[in-house]
Amino acid sequence: MRAFLIVLLLLGGALPALGQTRLDVVSTFSILGDFVAQVGGDRVEGSVIVGPNTDAHTYQPTPVDARRLAAAQVLVSNGLGFEGWLDRLAEASSFKGRRIVASQGASATLDPHCWLDVACARHYVANIAEGLAAAAPANAAYYRARAEDYDRRLAALDAWIRAEIAKVPPDRRKAITGHNSFQYFARAYGVQFEAVRGYNTDSEPTARDVAALIREVRARKIKALFVENLTNPALVEQVARDAGASVGPRLYSDSLSTPDGPAPTYEAMMRYDVTALVAGMMKN
Numbered sequence: 001m002r003a004f005l006i007v008l009l010l011l012g013g014a015l016p017a018l019g020q021t022r023l024d025v026v027s028t029f030s031i032l033g034d035f036v037a038q039v040g041g042d043r044v045e046g047s048v049i050v051g052p053n054t055d056a057h058t059y060q061p062t063p064v065d066a067r068r069l070a071a072a073q074v075l076v077s078n079g080l081g082f083e084g085w086l087d088r089l090a091e092a093s094s095f096k097g098r099r100i101v102a103s104q105g106a107s108a109t110l111d112p113h114c115w116l117d118v119a120c121a122r123h124y125v126a127n128i129a130e131g132l133a134a135a136a137p138a139n140a141a142y143y144r145a146r147a148e149d150y151d152r153r154l155a156a157l158d159a160w161i162r163a164e165i166a167k168v169p170p171d172r173r174k175a176i177t178g179h180n181s182f183q184y185f186a187r188a189y190g191v192q193f194e195a196v197r198g199y200n201t202d203s204e205p206t207a208r209d210v211a212a213l214i215r216e217v218r219a220r221k222i223k224a225l226f227v228e229n230l231t232n233p234a235l236v237e238q239v240a241r242d243a244g245a246s247v248g249p250r251l252y253s254d255s256l257s258t259p260d261g262p263a264p265t266y267e268a269m270m271r272y273d274v275t276a277l278v279a280g281m282m283k284n
């Protein structure tokens with residue numbers, strides 16, 4: 001009996017302590033998947049429905065998604081109308097677990113892309129930490145400690161973004177993007193954005209809209225034109241050509257890159273985007 005106990009104690013170092021669980025968490029898209037991984041560490045088994053370089057606005061759920069969600073304990077979504085397909089999928093899968101709406105309680109009034117303001121992302125992370133803690137109380141202290149660490153890094157990221165944007169003279173802080181995803185970023189960091197498309201990726205601008213944008217780009221001498229990793233670049237390229245500008249590197253707004261790309265995490269995505277934006281706006 002005593003030998004048995006000693007074996008158990010020795011094994012205890014390698015095994016999770018009693019009551020600790022590895023939560024099965026499904027996130028709707030890659031950026032939330034990263035937040036869950038940062039908070040959940042090795043006490044979360046995370047997966048995402050809409051993966052890297054894929055558009056959550058227009059996503060069509062599959063039977064595989066429904067099966068995966070049926071087995072999940074927690075579902076993390078953005079809310080704010082971003083995942084229009086989610087309620088049907090949750091119903092089809094008879095999902096019975098805990099739902100975390102990451103944007104809940106955020107001062108989000110513009111459109112779904114609240115995560116592009118780091119203050120809003122920090123709010124998401126706090127909601128995710130509390131939701132995971134409620135789903136697995138034995139892990140609560142672990143999740144909260146990791147969320148605090150991550151929050152400190154996000155605070156540093158926010159300060160870095162402000163310092164980078166400050167390098168651009170105020171009258172040059174303007175850029176064109178493929179769809180209207182940067183309005184929270186604009187409000188938080190003092191950059192003016194115009195977009196070829198609306199808040200969704202599926203709306204098509206009229207020829208008159210495009211002509212008006214070309215006139216504006218010319219009149220305001222905007223050289224910082226960008227497409228996002230998900231948006232068809234043709235319209236932005238047309239605007240750039242007709243206005244005598246060129247298109248900068250692809251920005252990541254609604255999705256991370258694959259692990260070997262430049263934006264495999266939220267922090268890397270924001271640093272990459274801000275570096276590209278600042279370089280582009282310096283040419284305005």
Ligand SMILES: [Zn+2]
Pocket residue numbers: 057113179180181199200201254
């Ligand atoms: Zn979007």
